[in-house]
Amino acid sequence: MKKVYPDADSALFDFHDGVTVLVGGFGLCGNPENLISSVHSRGFKHLTIVSNNCGTTENGLGVLLKNKQVAKMVGSYVGENKEFERQFLANEIGVELVPQGTLAERLRAGGAGLGGFFTPTGYGTQIAEGKETRMIGGKGYVFEKPIVGDYAFVKAYRGDTYGNLIFRKTARNFNPVVAMAGRITIAEVEELVPVGELDPDQVHCPSIFVQRIFLGKNYQKWIEQRTVRPRSR
Secondary structure, three states, rough: OOOOOOOOOHHOOOOOOEEEEOOEEEEEEOOOHHHHHHHHHHEEEEEEEEEEOOOOOOOOOOOHOOOOOOOEEEEEEOHHHHHHHHHHHOOEEEEOOHHHHHHHHHHHHHHHHHOOOOEEEOOHHHHHHHOOOEEEOOEEEEEOOOEEEEEEEEEEEEOOOOOEEEHHHHHOOOOOHHHEEEEEEEEEEEEEOOOOOOOOHHHHHHHHHEEEEEEOOOOOOOOOOOOOOOOOO
């Protein structure tokens, strides 16, 4: 049950080039900033990243992309990252675009130990090419396989020393399903408390899915797009 590490670097003691990493977050919300920074500064390469998107050009997962550390990106959205767009169009990176709901369910299936699932999303489109399809109740479905990663990086608001996690509002996003689907799940938290301090009814991710945890620091909490109301005259 010894899961607590001093920082991101120590929690990544066995991380290496070429691994598949599942990363929580949505845009710049709920990003495991310390873990991303550690991977960036230590220069690991040839990574396959599975995440809803790749952050922006300068922040979030975008720093790994900009530093040419990502060999393949599996995600749903690329619109806020100009470097991602450039690498994609120049065939410098492998990209697998997955409908957002399908991506979430593939991660959940991986964490639940399921062999896959049928979904109507993508039936009759390029998404279905090369995949098993089936008519169910007169409607077309596509078979999607689960996703499991070598590592999963998640960011939580509070966690205890066993690895039980509580997320804060929309920062929950993809983090719970990412935690489920990692062979080694590493959680960074804003507050780390002793076991027994968290209300069990409020726990969003139980400790069984978390292998390592540490207290994060220096969170920036970037705003991806700042929108303000025009000043009235």
